[in-house]
Amino acid sequence: MGEVIAVVSGKGGTGKTSVCAGLATALAEFGESVLCIDCDIGLRNLDISLGISQMDALSFMDICRGEYTLEQAAVHPEYPGLRFLTAPMNCQPEHIDPSVFGNLLRQARKTCSYIFLDAPAGIDAGFQLAARYADRILLVSGADPASVRDAARAAELLELMEKPELRLIVNRINLRMVSAMKLTVDDIMDRAGLPLMGIVPEDPQVTLRAAMEKPLLKKNKKGAAAACRRIAMRILGLRVPVEL
Ligand SMILES: Nc1ncnc2c1ncn2[C@@H]1O[C@H](COP(=O)(O)OP(=O)(O)O)[C@@H](O)[C@H]1O
Numbered sequence: 001m002g003e004v005i006a007v008v009s010g011k012g013g014t015g016k017t018s019v020c021a022g023l024a025t026a027l028a029e030f031g032e033s034v035l036c037i038d039c040d041i042g043l044r045n046l047d048i049s050l051g052i053s054q055m056d057a058l059s060f061m062d063i064c065r066g067e068y069t070l071e072q073a074a075v076h077p078e079y080p081g082l083r084f085l086t087a088p089m090n091c092q093p094e095h096i097d098p099s100v101f102g103n104l105l106r107q108a109r110k111t112c113s114y115i116f117l118d119a120p121a122g123i124d125a126g127f128q129l130a131a132r133y134a135d136r137i138l139l140v141s142g143a144d145p146a147s148v149r150d151a152a153r154a155a156e157l158l159e160l161m162e163k164p165e166l167r168l169i170v171n172r173i174n175l176r177m178v179s180a181m182k183l184t185v186d187d188i189m190d191r192a193g194l195p196l197m198g199i200v201p202e203d204p205q206v207t208l209r210a211a212m213e214k215p216l217l218k219k220n221k222k223g224a225a226a227a228c229r230r231i232a233m234r235i236l237g238l239r240v241p242v243e244l
Pocket residue numbers: 009012013014015016017018019121171172173200201202203204205206207208210224
């Protein structure tokens with residue numbers, strides 16, 4: 001049975017979509033079958049980070065409404081094991097019946113080993129839809145105090161939803177600043193009050209590759225791409241130390 005992983009944040013713009021695309025492509029590189037679902041209704045952009053914005057893709061509502069089947073979901077041309085469903089454009093998240101979305105995920109679990117849900121910012125209906133059926137939640141935060149505080153608030157809400165596996169990913173870490181501040185992995189975990197799944201450095205390649213509409217991990221072995229591969233290995237259950 002596949003695992004549903006929601007990528008969420010408190011604050012907007014912390015890098016959910018970039019991290020979601022990085023982890024999904026890393027797992028596809030490792031030979032896993034992966035489905036990515038953009039849950040950011042109205043502000044979708046996971047297709048750009050995956051480098052497939054030029055492709056026609058069905059939305060998850062096309063499948064939920066029974067108009068198409070999951071087998072018809074777009075297949076990534078560079079990662080044959082990676083399928084993609086975009087977010088519907090003309091729909092309010094609060095009008096989506098969560099149980100219908102849950103049925104879609106139940107189907108997807110039968111054929112995919114990992115199903116990634118790229119959540120919208122904040123803690124409203126879209127976030128709740130993504131979090132509801134997830135087996136594991138990755139909370140993406142920046143390292144700055146405002147982001148960490150918002151992440152801690154989102155974590156409180158998720159704990160009320162009794163989500164079993166809640167982990168923090170700290171994105172856009174500036175390694176020079178970290179060493180100047182003598183910041184440790186424990187300091188970061190203490191601030192957010194959450195166990196750490198991984199850290200991703202500030203890396204201009206993230207924005208550059210998205211601007212080129214190419215997946216970050218293609219041709220990138222260092223920086224944020226390497227960090228995503230390390231986190232993907234942890235998702236697979238391998239022991240990979242977190243290093244700053
Ligand atoms: N590790 C990183 N290094 C540099 N820029 C990043 C990094 N992660 C994300 N970004 C940039 O930050 C912006 C917001 O990222 P995005 O993934 O769209 O965030 P969200 O989905 O949380 O709104 C984008 O311009 C993206 O390219």
